[in-house]
Amino acid sequence: MHTVLIIDDSDINLTLIKALVLKLGECNPVLFDNPLKALDWCREHVPDLVIVDYMMPDMDGLKFIAAFRGLHGRDEVPILMVTANDQKDVRYDALLGGANDFLTKPIDRVEFGARARNMLSLRSGQKFLADRAQHLAALVDERTSEIREREKELIFRISRAAEFRDPETGAHIQRMAYYSLAIAKGLGLDEAARRLILEAAPMHDVGKIGIPDYILLKPGKLTPEEFEVMKGHSRIGYELLKESRSEILKAGAQIAISHHEKYDGSGYPRGLKGNDIPLFGRIVAVADVFDALTSERPYKKAWPLEEARHFLEEGRGKHFDPLCVEALLAEWEDVLDIRQRFADEEMPLL
């Protein structure tokens, strides 16, 4: 059913055009004798065809067309301007001003039928294309979402593969990712950045996959030489991920190489200082250390929360970016909730 908007200050013309529109079939005429009221209606409704008279009180047809075209989403709706035979200049102005065609007064049914049908056919074509475009966009969204979900799962499983060779647990990956998210939220990062860090943070230690077992799984303290090898996991993780076209993997590469940097420049592998350390690296540094401190390991007990909090506060401006520490502390309720949701025995997907 097509909605046909008819605007004419003459009742007889409104009635005539309405009757002719009904004769077209599959049409629902909507009548206005006042262009301003018609314009108000158009703010809430999108007609399939507009038939508008030229000479009307309050607002002439040309001004109506300009105002109508100015409304969002009304730029393609076909418009027929009704003019008298002697108004050639008005017709030109109407066509230039956004009318698609015109009708001559007195209205002739054959001419009216042909022009109105052409316009409605144009409208049907527009709607078909718009529906198709919408359908395709929905399909692309669906497929993109599937690919993204697969990507997330692969990232999680790759990260788990690395963590399996490590005394740390799958729940550690989850907690530190959500702590990173809490910090991003506290820093006021936008939604896209928050989602990116949540998805990329689990890859922070993926480079451990390249560290020999005798070092990675050594129960005792590492020698300085062994520690140097261990530090290599930052670069290995970066090398693994850096050339990916995926935004998540690229962010993962950045996190891998920068999450052991320290704010005062004493970290590794590049000894970057302050804001030269990528933001995601500064965030993950806080999240990773906080979770490591507050988690139990075969070689240590979990620190009480207050002590871990104190450690972070003490490390502000030295080990950690002060703003990232403040952000985590500002989201303390979230921190407690994350600890509860991702206890060590649980390993749900992100």
Add this chain to the structure above:
Amino acid sequence: MNMAGAFVLDKAAILDRLGGDEEIYTMMVDMYLQDIDHNCATLAAAATSGDAYSLQREVHTIKGLLATFSDDEGAAVAYQVEQKIKLGNLQGMESDIPGLDARLREVAGVLASHR
């Protein structure tokens, strides 16, 4: 401004434009007769308002009404009056406007007598 000759109803010409649809024709005649007093009153009000644009618009409407009923001569006179107003020439309006009023009523009379 000279008024046109007597209005002669050419129902065949009107019906031809309406695709032979008697139903629409009858509806239009009914509406014309129903609105005649209102249209004449609106024209008179515009003439006395001193607002040239309103007057031009009302004359334009009357031109359309007369043309709808195939009163080509009456519509031509209305067109001349409309053009005069458009050019700012209001001379002779005291007879032009009553002339249009009379034409509207004449057409109404003929239409009513052929119902």
